[in-house]
Amino acid sequence: MEFARGHVLVCGGTGCTSSGSEQIIKEMEAQLKANGLEKEIQVVKTGCFGLCALGPIMIVYPEGAFYSRVQVEDVKEIVEEHLLKGRIVKRLLYDETIEEGSDNIKSLNEVTFYQKQLRIALKNCGVINPENIDEYIAFDGYKALGKVLTEMTPQEVIDVIKESGLRGRGGGGFPTGMKWQFTANSSNEKGKYVACNADEGDPGAFMDRSILEGDPHSVIEAMAIAAYAVGADQGYIYIRAEYPIAVKRLQIAIDQAKEYGLLGENIFDTGFNFNLELRLGAGAFVCGEETALMNSIEGMRGEPRPRPPFPAVKGLWEKPTLLNNVETYANICQIILNGAEWFQGIGTEKGKGTKVFALGGKINNTGLVEVPMGTTLREIVEEVGGGIPNGKKFKAAQTGGPSGGCIPAHLIDTPIDYDSLMAIGSMMGSGGLIVMDEDNCMVDIAKFFLEFTVDESCGKCTPCRVGTKRLYEILDKITKGQGTLEDLDRLEELSLMIKEGSLCGLGQTAPNPVLSTLKYFRDEYIAHVVDKKCPAGVCKDLLSYSIVADKCKGCSLCSRKCPVGAISGEIKSPFVIDNDKCIKCGACIESCKFGAIIKS
Amino acid sequence: MKSLADLEAIRKKTLDQVTLRKDEDGVRIIVGMATCGIAAGARPVMNAFMEEVAKRNLEHVAITQTGCIGMCRLEPIVEVILPDKEKVTYVKMSPEKVAKVVAEHIVNGNPVTEYTIGAAE
Numbered sequence: 001m002e003f004a005r006g007h008v009l010v011c012g013g014t015g016c017t018s019s020g021s022e023q024i025i026k027e028m029e030a031q032l033k034a035n036g037l038e039k040e041i042q043v044v045k046t047g048c049f050g051l052c053a054l055g056p057i058m059i060v061y062p063e064g065a066f067y068s069r070v071q072v073e074d075v076k077e078i079v080e081e082h083l084l085k086g087r088i089v090k091r092l093l094y095d096e097t098i099e100e101g102s103d104n105i106k107s108l109n110e111v112t113f114y115q116k117q118l119r120i121a122l123k124n125c126g127v128i129n130p131e132n133i134d135e136y137i138a139f140d141g142y143k144a145l146g147k148v149l150t151e152m153t154p155q156e157v158i159d160v161i162k163e164s165g166l167r168g169r170g171g172g173g174f175p176t177g178m179k180w181q182f183t184a185n186s187s188n189e190k191g192k193y194v195a196c197n198a199d200e201g202d203p204g205a206f207m208d209r210s211i212l213e214g215d216p217h218s219v220i221e222a223m224a225i226a227a228y229a230v231g232a233d234q235g236y237i238y239i240r241a242e243y244p245i246a247v248k249r250l251q252i253a254i255d256q257a258k259e260y261g262l263l264g265e266n267i268f269d270t271g272f273n274f275n276l277e278l279r280l281g282a283g284a285f286v287c288g289e290e291t292a293l294m295n296s297i298e299g300m301r302g303e304p305r306p307r308p309p310f311p312a313v314k315g316l317w318e319k320p321t322l323l324n325n326v327e328t329y330a331n332i333c334q335i336i337l338n339g340a341e342w343f344q345g346i347g348t349e350k351g352k353g354t355k356v357f358a359l360g361g362k363i364n365n366t367g368l369v370e371v372p373m374g375t376t377l378r379e380i381v382e383e384v385g386g387g388i389p390n391g392k393k394f395k396a397a398q399t400g401g402p403s404g405g406c407i408p409a410h411l412i413d414t415p416i417d418y419d420s421l422m423a424i425g426s427m428m429g430s431g432g433l434i435v436m437d438e439d440n441c442m443v444d445i446a447k448f449f450l451e452f453t454v455d456e457s458c459g460k461c462t463p464c465r466v467g468t469k470r471l472y473e474i475l476d477k478i479t480k481g482q483g484t485l486e487d488l489d490r491l492e493e494l495s496l497m498i499k500e501g502s503l504c505g506l507g508q509t510a511p512n513p514v515l516s517t518l519k520y521f522r523d524e525y526i527a528h529v530v531d532k533k534c535p536a537g538v539c540k541d542l543l544s545y546s547i548v549a550d551k552c553k554g555c556s557l558c559s560r561k562c563p564v565g566a567i568s569g570e571i572k573s574p575f576v577i578d579n580d581k582c583i584k585c586g587a588c589i590e591s592c593k594f595g596a597i598i599k600s
Numbered sequence: 601m602k603s604l605a606d607l608e609a610i611r612k613k614t615l616d617q618v619t620l621r622k623d624e625d626g627v628r629i630i631v632g633m634a635t636c637g638i639a640a641g642a643r644p645v646m647n648a649f650m651e652e653v654a655k656r657n658l659e660h661v662a663i664t665q666t667g668c669i670g671m672c673r674l675e676p677i678v679e680v681i682l683p684d685k686e687k688v689t690y691v692k693m694s695p696e697k698v699a700k701v702v703a704e705h706i707v708n709g710n711p712v713t714e715y716t717i718g719a720a721e
Contacts, residue, residue, distance in 0.1 A: 003654035005646075005663040007620050040650060062628075062662035087632050089653075136616035137607060261601045269602045273626045306608055436650045540610025 004042035006083060007061040011126065013048030013213050014206070014245055016055035017368070020072065021045075023055055023397040027072050031079040041083055047214015049126035051113060052367035053092060061431065065105055068094040075596070104114045108165035113365055116384050118346065120354050121169075123289075123368045125214030130249050132491035133256040136217040142262055144333035145221050148228055154287065157229040161332070163340035165352035170197055170288075170325030171400065171429045172505075173351075173418035179322060182312035183230040186320035193321040194223050196329060197293055198239035198246070201285040202401025203452060205265060205432035207356040208326035210241070210368050212246035216253035217243075220276060222332035224263065227274045231321050235276040240283050240291050250278060284455035289504045290323050303460045304504035325430065325441070345375030347389075351417030362388050362435040370464055374415040378409060381435055392437035396520070399428025402449045402456075403509030405516025424517045441538035442521040443528055447475040457506065464507030467498040471514060478525065479539040481532040488525055492518060533600075541586040543599050549574040551596035558588035558597060616659055618719055625683045626660025627706055629653075632677040635670035639692065640675035647693035650679075652702040661706065674720060689717040 010016075010025050027047060031592075032038045049057050054068035060078070065088050067078065074092055077586040083088045088105070090098070094110045098104075108114055119125075128135040136142070148157055162177025185191065185195045196219060211217060213447055218529040223235045239247055254276055257263040286292045287302040294316050296302040315321020320506050331353060335343045347353050352374035357380065364386035371380060377397055381387070388394055396406040405426035407414065414420050436445065459465045474491055477483050486576045496513030502508045518525060527533050534542040547567075548556075552574040559567040559575055566582040569575030577597075578587070589597045601607060619626075631637070642721045644662065653661050669677060674691035678703065681687045688711045690701060697715055705711050713719055 001652060004617065004620075004649050009621070040647075062664055084633070084665075085638075085667065086631075087667055128618070134610055134614040135618055137610045138618045140611070142607055143611075146607055238653075268604065418612060 004040060005062075006041045006085075008041060008043045009046050009059040009061070009126070010043065011047070011049050011055060011057045012045035012130075012245070013052070013125075013210055014243075015048065016054035017245060019055045021056040023072050023220050024058070024070055024075055027075040028079070031075055032045045032083070032346075035084055037079065037083055044129045045131070045351055046128065047125040047130050047232055048368050050117075050122070050210075050368040051365060052372075053365055054367075055478075059108075061127075063088060064088075064107060065103060066094045066097045066108060066111075067092040068078045074343060081342075082104065082359045093162065109267065112383055113367075113369075113386065115377065116379055117370050118354050118372050119370045120334050120346075121211060121218075121327050121356055122214070122368065123334065124218065124349065125210060126366075128196065128215065128217055130214055131252050133217060133260060133262075136215070139284055140337060141217055142221055144336035145224050145262065146268055148225050148336060149268045149272055152468040154184060154229045154231065154233075157225060157336070158528065160335060161229075164335045164343040165340075165347075165350075166328065166331055166335060166343065166416060168325055169327035169331070169355065169430070170404065171427060172432045173428060176324065176328055177322070179312060180226065180229055183232075183312070183320050183322040186313055188231050188320075190319050191234070192230060192319055193316045194230065194232045194235045195290060195294070195297070195316065195321055195323045195324055196223055196235070197290065197325045198237055198238040198243075199281050199288040199293060199370045200240070200243075200430060201283070201288050201456075202403075202430060202432045203449075204358060204360040205278050205401055206358045206432050207368065209243050209246050210358075211326050211330050211356070212243070213249055213558055215251045216246075217257065218333055219326055219329045220253055220257055220263070222329035223276060224267070224274045225332055225336065226322055226324065226329070229270055230320075231536055233275065235274065236297055236316070237276065238279045238281055238287070241280040242283050247278065254278070260280070260496065262457060277463055284458070284508050285452070286458040286504070292504065293323070294321065301458075303458045304506075308502060310356075327431070336443050343421060348415060348417045350419050355428065355431060357384050357431045357433040359433050359435070362437040362440070363435040364389055371416075373417040376413050376415050378412045380433065381412070385435065387405070388392075388435065388437050392439065393437050394435070396436045396442065398426075398434040398513070399429040399432065399508075400512070401432045402452050403427060403505065403512055404429045404432075405443070406436075407420040408520040422487045425512070427512070439536055439538070441534050441536040442517040442524050443475060443534075444536075444538045445472055446513045446517045447472065447479060450475055450510070453510040457510070461501070461507060463498045463501035464503075464510060467494060467501075467507075468510050470494060471498070471511060475514070479534070481528065481539075483529040485526075485552065487527055488518065488522070488529065506585055537599055543581050543584050545577050545582055545584065545586075545588065546579075547575050548596050548598060551594050553594055553596075557591050557592070557593070561591040563586045563587060602677065611710045616657060619659055620662060624674045626662060627658075627683070628679075629661065629663045629706075630666050630679040630681070631663070632667070632669060632675055632679075633665035634672075636668055636672035637675045637677065640672075642676040645676045645678060645693045645698060647699035649702070652698055656707065658702075658706065671717075674717065677717075680711075682706070682709065685709075690715045691717045691720045 058067040166176040167173040291305040311321045356370045554572040676693045678690045
């Protein structure tokens with residue numbers, strides 16, 4: 001690589017790739033060539049910057065110009081104006097980065113979206129080219145592994161991790177150092193394994209994917225450190241096949257590390273051996289559960305096994321196995337390099353460090369954020385997330401995916417960490433955070449998550465297999481206006497039974513969306529059951545559309561738009577909707593220019 | 601790779617190339633690249649700066665362009681800003697003059713007075 005005076009960083013994460021960043025990179029390279037700049041300007045495909053809502057994203061250094069929603073047609077202008085003549089293309093800049101009243105560009109760290117963030121796990125995401133190990137090394141990559149192998153004993157490594165207070169980022173929040181200690185203490189006779197859980201399956205969650213796409217080496221290096229600490233020499237990353245970009249980059253990263261001798265035999269000439277392989281999952285949610293995951297790696301059906309024995313004692317092929325989540329590993333190297341005290345200084349008393357969240361739903365800055373533990377939900381939603389679109393009101397946030405619960409508006413100032421979320425009936429989960437506004441029906445949300453768990457239950461235990469199905473049926477009944485007040489009690493009773501009776505985490509947490517919505521939004525359930533109304537206007541069977549005669553001009557537009565011919569009337573006199581024929585599609589409301597159609 | 605020294609060598613080598621992406625204050629070399637600058641030969645000047653910076657393996661140096669600053673008759677104009685120092689403006693630059701500016705000003709911190717706008721006026 002020669003000296004380049006400018007770097008064009010284009011996001012190559014899944015979000016931006018699906019909005020066309022590949023084509024932008026191709027066009028950029030062609031345009032640079034056409035202008036004779038190909039030797040001066042380096043194009044770098046990076047991982048996710050986090051602001052997925054504004055993709056495709058491009059950052060041009062040294063100016064630090066942050067271009068958002070770049071289209072292929074814009075590339076020529078960027079090359080000819082910015083890169084050739086040094087004139088920044090203002091119309092494409094992310095407007096938050098322009099300093100008011102001047103032409104200066106603000107540094108990214110000054111933008112509200114990044115201001116409250118603290119990037120540890122995502123440190124290199126959007127900064128380096130994940131397919132180039134040299135760039136990872138330039139940002140202190142593999143330094144932690146070198147330090148561990150040459151200066152520390154395995155027990156010292158475990159002690160640092162214990163002291164740091166790091167807890168598992170997959171959702172449960174088990175202290176990571178303890179897990180390492182248990183695995184290290186197990187007998188080493190037949191060998192041990194380290195494994196990485198990259199089977200991220202919650203709807204709306206993409207933290208692990210982004211880390212693996214943007215900084216795969218950070219996980220590989222951490223796994224080698226973990227292997228040294230617990231006494232393993234073989235590792236597996238279990239990743240879902242639906243993450244093709246992450247799989248590809250991981251494989252490239254593993255190959256490069258092998259070529260450099262950072263994986264394989266006698267690493268750093270210390271006699272330490274470590275090999276790493278990928279195992280692809282077929283996308284079953286239950287395989288994110290640790291025992292099911294290990295069954296799947298062994299080539300068996302992805303079904304959970306009873307614990308104990310825990311993986312630290314009997315894991316893969318009955319040998320002691322250390323299994324951590326992607327984000328947990330992504331913190332390890334930074335802890336080794338900066339020390340346990342540094343990490344302890346971040347976060348809350350019981351939740352140290354940061355947490356990555358995938359922000360989704362009714363929020364302006366859909367994307368990936370990393371904030372210190374203890375940041376309140378309000379800060380995440382209103383400041384980092386940029387608030388709720390169209391001036392709507394915040395109603396609830398769903399954390400933890402199908403295993404988590406809803407946090408209602410009156411608890412929006414709850415500082416987020418493992419224990420505070422548990423206390424209010426939700427959970428950290430792996431980090432999906434779905435924001436809901438007043439247009440979301442909470443019964444419908446609960447039904448949505450139950451539909452997911454019904455599909456994903458592996459079927460091994462009856463409480464989960466049959467129980468979730470029955471829960472779903474009761475919810476379905478309620479959304480159709482056929483529920484009774486007894487159904488609400490039945491929901492609760494059944495939920496508690498499923499939680500009690502299931503073998504694995506999937507069943508034990510599957511009723512959480514029902515329980516937490518029942519707890520905080522019981523009035524909505526009652527409205528569905530007693531008044532046969534859906535306050536948010538979502539449940540179709542409880543809606544009726546009508547035309548306000550005073551406002552209707554009799555233009556007949558709605559009648560022409562109606563796909564089932566449910567609207568009739570005479571031109572220039574008020575029309576009427578036949579609710580027996582109406583399928584509640586809402587096409588009439590959208591078409592009416594006079595606001596004469598209402599739903600209730 | 602068998603040693604920490606090997607790792608450090610790769611780190612150092614690559615750091616020069618990626619240091620641009622860090623928010624750090626370094627030396628900034630700004631070349632006037634408006635029509636007037638380009639016509640007066642700003643591009644060879646810029647290329648010369650890049651070659652010189654690469655040759656000397658200088659860290660924390662950013663080379664950027666800017667538009668017309670209004671003194672077209674003095675182009676190619678190059679501004680050099682060292683951290684916490686006043687901006688120095690060089691005029692009527694040529695690729696030949698670049699090596700001296702890099703060696704004396706950027707490396708040793710002594711502006712080449714004879715090339716500056718003060719000397720030309």
